[in-house]
Amino acid sequence: MAEFKKFALPLLEDLENELKSLGLSLPISQNTFILGDEVDLGKWKLPNRFIVQPMEGIDGDPADSSPSELTFRRYRRFAEGGAGLIWFEAVVVEPEGKSNPRQLMITRENLDVWKRLVDETREAARKKWGHEIVTIIQIAHSGRWSKPDGNPKPVLIHHNPQLDRAVHVDNSYPLVSDDVLDLLQDKFIDVCKLAAQAGFDGIEFKAVHGYFTGEMLCAYTREGKYGGSYENRTRFVRECTARIADSFDSNHFVTARLTMYEPSPFPYGWGVKAEAGSSELDLTEPLKFARELVDSADMPLFNYSIGYPRFGPYITRPYNNPISGVALPPEHPLEGIVRFQQIGKILQGVLGEIPVATAALGWLRHHFPYVAAGLVEQGWITLIGQGRGSIAYPDSVEDILKTGTMNPRKCCITCSLCSQIMKDVVGRIGCPVRDGEIYKPELQKGRASARLKGLA
Numbered sequence: 303m304a305e306f307k308k309f310a311l312p313l314l315e316d317l318e319n320e321l322k323s324l325g326l327s328l329p330i331s332q333n334t335f336i337l338g339d340e341v342d343l344g345k346w347k348l349p350n351r352f353i354v355q356p357m358e359g360i361d362g363d364p365a366d367s368s369p370s371e372l373t374f375r376r377y378r379r380f381a382e383g384g385a386g387l388i389w390f391e392a393v394v395v396e397p398e399g400k401s402n403p404r405q406l407m408i409t410r411e412n413l414d415v416w417k418r419l420v421d422e423t424r425e426a427a428r429k430k431w432g433h434e435i436v437t438i439i440q441i442a443h444s445g446r447w448s449k450p451d452g453n454p455k456p457v458l459i460h461h462n463p464q465l466d467r468a469v470h471v472d473n474s475y476p477l478v479s480d481d482v483l484d485l486l487q488d489k490f491i492d493v494c495k496l497a498a499q500a501g502f503d504g505i506e507f508k509a510v511h512g513y514f515t516g517e518m519l520c521a522y523t524r525e526g527k528y529g530g531s532y533e534n535r536t537r538f539v540r541e542c543t544a545r546i547a548d549s550f551d552s553n554h555f556v557t558a559r560l561t562m563y564e565p566s567p568f569p570y571g572w573g574v575k576a577e578a579g580s581s582e583l584d585l586t587e588p589l590k591f592a593r594e595l596v597d598s599a600d601m602p603l604f605n606y607s608i609g610y611p612r613f614g615p616y617i618t619r620p621y622n623n624p625i626s627g628v629a630l631p632p633e634h635p636l637e638g639i640v641r642f643q644q645i646g647k648i649l650q651g652v653l654g655e656i657p658v659a660t661a662a663l664g665w666l667r668h669h670f671p672y673v674a675a676g677l678v679e680q681g682w683i684t685l686i687g688q689g690r691g692s693i694a695y696p697d698s699v700e701d702i703l704k705t706g707t708m709n710p711r712k713c714c715i716t717c718s719l720c721s722q723i724m725k726d727v728v729g730r731i732g733c734p735v736r737d738g739e740i741y742k743p744e745l746q747k748g749r750a751s752a753r754l755k756g757l758a
């Protein structure tokens with residue numbers, strides 16, 4: 303691993319030299335027009351290769367968990383920005399699974415608000431671009447990281463000593479039972495059906511970032527039908543996927559954002575070598591599961607991520623600054639970017655004809671379009687996702703499509719302040735740096751509350 307460094311690469315040749323000096327390689331191309339290609343998803347067409355990756359805004363109405371005016375604003379900005387696919391953020395299937403009191407839920411009672419959100423988001427894209435976007439929603443449960451009333455209320459699938467310490471529980475903390483998991487499958491299915499009624503084209507079960515369904519994949523030490531063998535650990539996602547795919551008509555699809563690597567030492571991780579204590583990457587199971595999911599549900603596209611953002615976040619989203627109290631990453635951000643993209647290349651190779659979406663390119667700032675174009679041109683990946691970039695610079699897609707460049711003054715600076723808002727629980731998430739009028743006060747509210755609790 304090379305030493306951590308902040309971004310100081312004003313020119314594209316600086317990036318090329320930095321990669322060379324680290325012995326790393328990433329494809330780079332000036333042919334950014336390739337990013338404007340239409341992408342065929344069978345019945346659906348994407349007007350370009352850009353996707354907005356799911357980004358929790360925790361700005362729902364706490365009374366009924368419905369989207370608020372700020373939620374509408376976020377999605378309108380994404381749609382006007384130009385991305386062909388908007389992957390809506392994690393919405394949870396029950397109040398106990400919220401990561402924050404204002405996390406969104408789709409319920410029978412608030413379905414009309416969701417219908418309006420999907421309609422208005424589509425309409426904003428039509429009005430600005432004259433194109434139809436594809437919409438997907440991520441169905442989730444926060445599991446270990448649940449904070450339904452703002453305080454930790456972990457729902458554990460298995461005991462992982464490292465992550466148990468992170469949520470301040472020990473081996474005596476009860477695991478969620480198989481019976482409850484069976485009932486939760488029904489809740490996931492019910493919410494998927496509501497999401498289809500709300501107008502989403504696709505749904506996805508969030509199986510990334512150490513949340514509930516991601517953690518299931520790691521549950522080697524759990525007893526019963528949801529733990530131990532590959533078959534059991536993948537059961538929840540596999541069965542939910544099959545059930546919802548069977549119940550959907552041809553106007554809706556199921557897809558996945560699957561974790562390819564949860565880097566806890568074996569037997570607590572996923573995508574790690576099956577040797578006691580090893581957290582070395584081994585993609586055998588993740589690739590096998592990705593192929594099975596795609597085939598079983600006829601998925602038109604696939605999304606992935608890696609790592610636990612709440613524990614070793616530099617793996618999920620290489621950055622310049624950690625959130626308060628977190629040590630600097632043990633590696634150069636470019637090493638993290640290359641790891642993420644190489645996994646995407648292997649996954650795209652295995653899934654062949656199915657478009658795979660990448661992320662985690664935010665640290666590259668205004669060099670993002672050239673690396674994105676290189677990845678596509680050299681066949682590493684098909685779809686280009688932005689997470690933090692979408693909230694910092696929602697019209698970056700417009701700038702790239704029209705000029706082939708990004709404005710460095712508008713780029714995300716990977717400062718982690720949006721993640722800080724999330725960690726502090728109190729504020730609503732957006733970009734305090736590039737959208738400061740609204741989100742600086744949200745950051746400050748969270749920081750003040752953390753100081754009061756002695757957590758800042």
Ligand SMILES: Cc1cc2nc3c(=O)[nH]c(=O)nc-3n(C[C@H](O)[C@H](O)[C@H](O)COP(=O)(O)O)c2cc1C
Pocket residue numbers: 355356357358359391392440508510559607618619620661662663664665687688689690691720721724731
């Ligand atoms: C504040 C914040 C909220 C996020 N919310 C979600 C989410 O709801 N679901 C998800 O799968 N990933 C979520 N992510 C991860 C992003 O989708 C993305 O994978 C990550 O930020 C790395 O990509 P980037 O470099 O383009 O930001 C979130 C990230 C941040 C910083």
Ligand code: SF4
Pocket residue numbers: 690691693694713714715716717718719720721732733734735736
């Ligand atoms: S707060 Fe804004 S600039 Fe900082 S990481 Fe988040 S999106 Fe990027």
